[in-house]
Amino acid sequence: MMQLESLYTEIIMEHAARPLHAGLREPFDAEVRHVNPTCGDEVTLRVTLKDADGEPAVADVSYDSLGCSISKASASVMADLVIGKTVSEAMTVSEEFVGLMHSRGEAEPDEDVLGDAVALAGVSRFPARIKCALLGWMAWKDATARALSEREMDAPDADREQL
Amino acid sequence: MMQLESLYTEIIMEHAARPLHAGLREPFDAEVRHVNPTCGDEVTLRVTLKDADGEPAVADVSYDSLGCSISKASASVMADLVIGKTVSEAMTVSEEFVGLMHSRGEAEPDEDVLGDAVALAGVSRFPARIKCALLGWMAWKDATARALSEREMDAPDADREQL
Amino acid sequence: MTAETSLDVARIRKDFPILDRNVRGERPLVYLDSANTSQKPRQVIDTLTDFYERHNANIHRATHELGEEATQAYEGARIKVATFIGAADEAEVVFTKNVSEAINLVAYSIGNATAGAGGADSGRLRLAEGDEIVITEMEHHSNIVPWQLLCERTGARLRWFGVTPDGRLDLSRADELINARTRVVALAHQSNVLGTINPIADIAARAHEVGALVLVDAAQSVPHGLVDVRTLGADLVGFTGHKMCGPTGIGVLWARRDLLATMPPFLGGGEMIETVWMERSTFAPPPHKFEAGTMPIAEAVGLGAATDYLADVGVGAIQAHERDLLRHALEALAGIGGLRILGPAEPVQRGGAVSFTVEGIHPHDLSQVLDDRGVAVRAGHHCAWPLHRALGVQASTRASFYLYNTHAEVDALVDGIRQAQKFFGTA
Amino acid sequence: MTAETSLDVARIRKDFPILDRNVRGERPLVYLDSANTSQKPRQVIDTLTDFYERHNANIHRATHELGEEATQAYEGARIKVATFIGAADEAEVVFTKNVSEAINLVAYSIGNATAGAGGADSGRLRLAEGDEIVITEMEHHSNIVPWQLLCERTGARLRWFGVTPDGRLDLSRADELINARTRVVALAHQSNVLGTINPIADIAARAHEVGALVLVDAAQSVPHGLVDVRTLGADLVGFTGHKMCGPTGIGVLWARRDLLATMPPFLGGGEMIETVWMERSTFAPPPHKFEAGTMPIAEAVGLGAATDYLADVGVGAIQAHERDLLRHALEALAGIGGLRILGPAEPVQRGGAVSFTVEGIHPHDLSQVLDDRGVAVRAGHHCAWPLHRALGVQASTRASFYLYNTHAEVDALVDGIRQAQKFFGTA
Numbered sequence A, B: 001m002m003q004l005e006s007l008y009t010e011i012i013m014e015h016a017a018r019p020l021h022a023g024l025r026e027p028f029d030a031e032v033r034h035v036n037p038t039c040g041d042e043v044t045l046r047v048t049l050k051d052a053d054g055e056p057a058v059a060d061v062s063y064d065s066l067g068c069s070i071s072k073a074s075a076s077v078m079a080d081l082v083i084g085k086t087v088s089e090a091m092t093v094s095e096e097f098v099g100l101m102h103s104r105g106e107a108e109p110d111e112d113v114l115g116d117a118v119a120l121a122g123v124s125r126f127p128a129r130i131k132c133a134l135l136g137w138m139a140w141k142d143a144t145a146r147a148l149s150e151r152e153m154d155a156p157d158a159d160r161e162q163l
Numbered sequence C, D: 001m002t003a004e005t006s007l008d009v010a011r012i013r014k015d016f017p018i019l020d021r022n023v024r025g026e027r028p029l030v031y032l033d034s035a036n037t038s039q040k041p042r043q044v045i046d047t048l049t050d051f052y053e054r055h056n057a058n059i060h061r062a063t064h065e066l067g068e069e070a071t072q073a074y075e076g077a078r079i080k081v082a083t084f085i086g087a088a089d090e091a092e093v094v095f096t097k098n099v100s101e102a103i104n105l106v107a108y109s110i111g112n113a114t115a116g117a118g119g120a121d122s123g124r125l126r127l128a129e130g131d132e133i134v135i136t137e138m139e140h141h142s143n144i145v146p147w148q149l150l151c152e153r154t155g156a157r158l159r160w161f162g163v164t165p166d167g168r169l170d171l172s173r174a175d176e177l178i179n180a181r182t183r184v185v186a187l188a189h190q191s192n193v194l195g196t197i198n199p200i201a202d203i204a205a206r207a208h209e210v211g212a213l214v215l216v217d218a219a220q221s222v223p224h225g226l227v228d229v230r231t232l233g234a235d236l237v238g239f240t241g242h243k244m245c246g247p248t249g250i251g252v253l254w255a256r257r258d259l260l261a262t263m264p265p266f267l268g269g270g271e272m273i274e275t276v277w278m279e280r281s282t283f284a285p286p287p288h289k290f291e292a293g294t295m296p297i298a299e300a301v302g303l304g305a306a307t308d309y310l311a312d313v314g315v316g317a318i319q320a321h322e323r324d325l326l327r328h329a330l331e332a333l334a335g336i337g338g339l340r341i342l343g344p345a346e347p348v349q350r351g352g353a354v355s356f357t358v359e360g361i362h363p364h365d366l367s368q369v370l371d372d373r374g375v376a377v378r379a380g381h382h383c384a385w386p387l388h389r390a391l392g393v394q395a396s397t398r399a400s401f402y403l404y405n406t407h408a409e410v411d412a413l414v415d416g417i418r419q420a421q422k423f424f425g426t427a
């Protein structure tokens, strides 16, 4: 059972049992629904952005997730990591996590950047499960991109005002 | 060259060089055009039937054939065999010939029935060439069937007259 | 047990090299995923090797000896497959790349007839506004999506049979569903999720009453020797080589010759033609009309070797063995708390695929624990998403049996499930 | 000769088990029919065996170790193929069963867009009354018939480039032929009959000027390492595994990702979906959107082994060797009385397929004599009937060369032709 325990670490089991920031909250800037076509797992996810010294930052991530322990735990870890960060910081974390997932168990994950997400490192040795671990993250990325483009459209266009 | 000479027998080479009954003649009861889709070989063939003691018989077979030695020789042999026979006799010969072609070199062809066509026996050991050898025969069968059905339509319907 | 001894499973297992493998390091492979794809006996693998090492050539085109040999091997395979399913004539067997293509072939041929192809002969296939195509809620996506696409293209309406809570077709509205507007009824012979065997003859009788064509997706029944096309009742039958000990890349569409003759072509290209001009082409008679380009030659030959293999072992013995495994599995699984079997819980009118859910454990997590113990099953919706929705489950775990499986392997599955319950703290 | 030594053909021949065979009893095989289908090196055959004996499972669906291995082998093959043709991204590589299917895929996808599939994204692909599709008279039937069928379904008009007497495309009317109504230009990179290499970049430039898509049938050029999709100029490129040392049953469609994204699906079924409801479905992103059902998995893996093999030998060395063989063949054949070479007589902008007629001897008879001597060539119209009509010949004999052929084999061909002339008394 060595391999199994490297996948289902205690931290994962804990997040899966009691996912952080779960549930769908209002108000929100963007909502998306992503599915995993192989198993039908799905996540509905909302993002609320705020302004942090002129930079967009993550005010809240709320979600409703139907899936396996890996996908649930990953969404929980993700939400906890990105909330409070600027969008650009959070995107960096997200890229780091995607890189970890595709590392085939060879990466040395950086706990300073990834926090609890390092507990998901074992997933990278099970290619069929990578999609589970990425489901929430991809949804967050998609929702954030939408929220950002909404903001851009709403925001007064600085360039144009100068004309 | 043993195999080759069992295929290109002297009789075949002679028929291919000087095909009997070749050319398209008038009048005719039916004309068909058959092609061999692999090589583009084609034969245009006409059949004229006559009445022989109340039975349909082959008055003439004329044809124009574009093809290899085997298909040319086979058409020549066929025309020479069926002309003058009743349609039902000729069909028997034709079935015998088709059987010989599919015999994979194992049949003992009956020269009394097949005449010069026994010289084509070697073709049955070369599956890719069977279509060449059958091209003229299939055209004849098709044309004859058409000629027969025309006759039936033209003929006074005996049954109906009795009513 | 009788069946196990009558089949000599130990000897059969020796024919399948992969069954000697260990997975996840030390674990002997327990392969319970044959409804997904079957393993291949040495006889089939050797046939492929022999073809490529000694007889490889293109077919129907070449006048050389290799070409003759390859053509005879390919057309010989067609005869073997025809015999295996009881076809009257090998010209009724069209090779495709898988059953999905076979079903799409039919749907596109109908679509092409609707667009005017095939002339008067294809009139019967032409769809008109208001025409209906009937499928079922238990279909594999491969027998759903092609019909959705056809309906989208032609304006025909897609309708479907529902399923009962115990996983049978709900036939209560059959006479309304299959009516004068119905042109095609397409359904699975055996559900890949539930194992349910559908009453094809009855449904076909009703469909034929109203003049509809019946297509049967036999992907899960031909591998078990359950199909004789003379008695099945279907007009068109599709199946797939890789689920019946054959190679990947080969499938079959069977249909009566007169029906194939009226169907307009699907894929255009080399070998399906009679004559080609730049302006237009005429087409070969079936089956070649539907076999465009260089076919999966070695794969067809391999499928012929697979039908030889299954016939040599004996489909009766295979069926008895599978029934025995199924009975054992249904009994043993019923003893696990929190386990719900989807579909018929009795081994009656059902084959050897058993899907189930286990309370509190997601199928992906369950299959991961099983995999860790060497037990290979499938987790997810098994390409039957609407069926899962209808049964109110998001996903399931499926174990499926074939001639090479043993009671001990069923027991390993059961042990693994119990272990997973411990691991995830649900039991 | 230089090339022969630089390539070490003797060593290469050892990789191909079939080249040890005798045919017609005693004759060593002289295989000059590689443009029809190539022979397979042991490396490819072994890859297939290894896949079936150790890694066989269905892909993308299974959570077990075999499933992981099979998926990695299949997706790994996609990367290998992408690299071999210089694709920017392996998601641009769609697997099909052969190039005929690849071309039909494009034609049907355009037809489906025309019927309304794909929504606004697919608007660019939609054909309207009066739109034109341009092909050439030197196409293989697989690049003619799919377009005829598409035109029949949509009312678009098929037009074509003619060929000059020396077997090149007649480009004199190019600007009229490719005009504002042109939506697709589909043509061969290298003619399978004439060996002619067509000026794709020039034609593509003209086509792109008027907003047309360019599909290149690269069945005869990819096997010789002649295709880099970054520089070819085409929008879509099809080729086929069995002509490039790969197994039967596998082909490829390459297209830029954004183009694939706008193309509506062709075959519907498992694995090409995102979500399926009974009412409708949504589809996976490319390439999987075009890969319905269980794919030719082992075959794709085998094709990956074939591109590895060709890359290891070195496409530059292969090309040099083939050029050398071609030069030798053209010279030697030119010395035979009554022999007419179809297509370019100089080894310039042409590959190693040489078709010819011999006065007074039908190609079937000629190839039969050659076969009797162990020399395997192709006789007929080589699935290019309109081209033969255009050149005023009914059929021809074709010899085609690949990396494993030798000068001695070319000489055997030449001797065989002379022998045939004696046998039939024409020389």
Ligand SMILES: Cc1ncc(COP(=O)(O)O)c(C=O)c1O
Residues within 6 Å of the ligand: C270, C292, C293, C294, C295, D035, D036, D098, D099, D100, D101, D140, D142, D143, D188, D190, D191, D192, D217, D219, D220, D240, D242, D251, D383
């Ligand atoms: C130029 C060309 N296009 C298309 C094809 C068709 O290839 P396939 O039969 O593998 O689909 C061939 C070979 O047969 C060819 O030479």
Ligand SMILES: Cc1ncc(COP(=O)(O)O)c(C=O)c1O
Residues within 6 Å of the ligand: C035, C036, C098, C099, C100, C101, C140, C142, C143, C188, C190, C191, C192, C217, C219, C220, C240, C242, C383, D269, D270, D292, D293, D294, D295
């Ligand atoms: C019932 C059923 N239909 C269709 C299919 C599709 O088969 P393939 O993927 O070989 O086309 C499958 C298996 O995947 C199946 O189980």
